[in-house]
Amino acid sequence: MGYGDEIMVTGEARRRQEAGDPRPVAVLDRHGTPRRHPLWAGNPRIATPEAVARGLDVQTIVNGPGCRPYIDYGRTTATCWAYTNWRATPGELYDIERRKPQDYVIVEPHIKAKASPNKDWGWERWQALVGRLDLDWVQLGPPSTRLLDGVRHIETATFLAACRALTGARAAVLPEGGPHHAAAALGVPAVVIFGAMTSPANTGYDLHVNLYEPADGTSPCGMRVPCGHCARAMARIEPETVASHLEQLL
Numbered sequence: 630m631g632y633g634d635e636i637m638v639t640g641e642a643r644r645r646q647e648a649g650d651p652r653p654v655a656v657l658d659r660h661g662t663p664r665r666h667p668l669w670a671g672n673p674r675i676a677t678p679e680a681v682a683r684g685l686d687v688q689t690i691v692n693g694p695g696c697r698p699y700i701d702y703g704r705t706t707a708t709c710w711a712y713t714n715w716r717a718t719p720g721e722l723y724d725i726e727r728r729k730p731q732d733y734v735i736v737e738p739h740i741k742a743k744a745s746p747n748k749d750w751g752w753e754r755w756q757a758l759v760g761r762l763d764l765d766w767v768q769l770g771p772p773s774t775r776l777l778d779g780v781r782h783i784e785t786a787t788f789l790a791a792c793r794a795l796t797g798a799r800a801a802v803l804p805e806g807g808p809h810h811a812a813a814a815l816g817v818p819a820v821v822i823f824g825a826m827t828s829p830a831n832t833g834y835d836l837h838v839n840l841y842e843p844a845d846g847t848s849p850c851g852m853r854v855p856c857g858h859c860a861r862a863m864a865r866i867e868p869e870t871v872a873s874h875l876e877q878l879l
């Protein structure tokens with residue numbers, strides 16, 4: 630919940646227009662009030678609240694905190710998300726200055742502080758992945774970022790700065806979250822470690838390699854607290870497998 634969600638909004642706006650309704654999209658919160666977000670800066674598909682107030686002819690979507698389209702709020706509990714059948718489509722980031730293509734490959738071993746712990750592949754597996762391939766490995770983040778051995782650090786103070794750095798990457802290996810939504814929006818090839826808490830059927834993209842390993846082969850568990858099923862799923866995603874998927878992308 631956060632940047633990734635707001636990038637998914639831009640994908641939904643694009644899908645609406647490409648489906649045949651050319652009107653700008655007003656993004657409404659759960660009370661029906663038009664929203665804005667810094668990641669939508671320069672996006673011609675999304676109507677600003679000011680434009681809506683002026684009477685611009687818009688189409689609307691409801692998407693914001695407490696009303697994300699992939700969450701089934703009626704069945705969600707304090708410890709467990711439930712999901713709808715909604716699927717993300719690649720978003721757009723108009724306000725990102727693009728870097729020239731470079732040789733580095735981004736890894737992101739951290740998940741954001743409020744994310745479900747079940748999105749964490751585990752430090753040792755990230756380290757094993759980096760050790761398997763001789764690449765110009767890069768981690769992004771502020772100066773205090775804990776780094777894997779064998780990676781160099783491109784300091785990025787903000788999410789937008791990290792997006793700029795992503796545009797120069799050959800590829801990335803990412804947990805499910807904001808960075809993988811940004812990679813999809815920016816067209817960066819990636820291997821995305823899903824595990825079993827969320828499914829690529831909701832928040833995945835066809836242009837990525839999505840590693841999803843639920844025990845029953847279908848349903849994400851949605852657990853927001855540590856889950857053995859998710860831990861086993863992460864253990865089934867071997868660093869060797871991730872490395873071989875990554876090599877296919879390079």
Ligand SMILES: [Zn+2]
Pocket residue numbers: 747825826850851852856857858859860
């Ligand atoms: Zn689980």
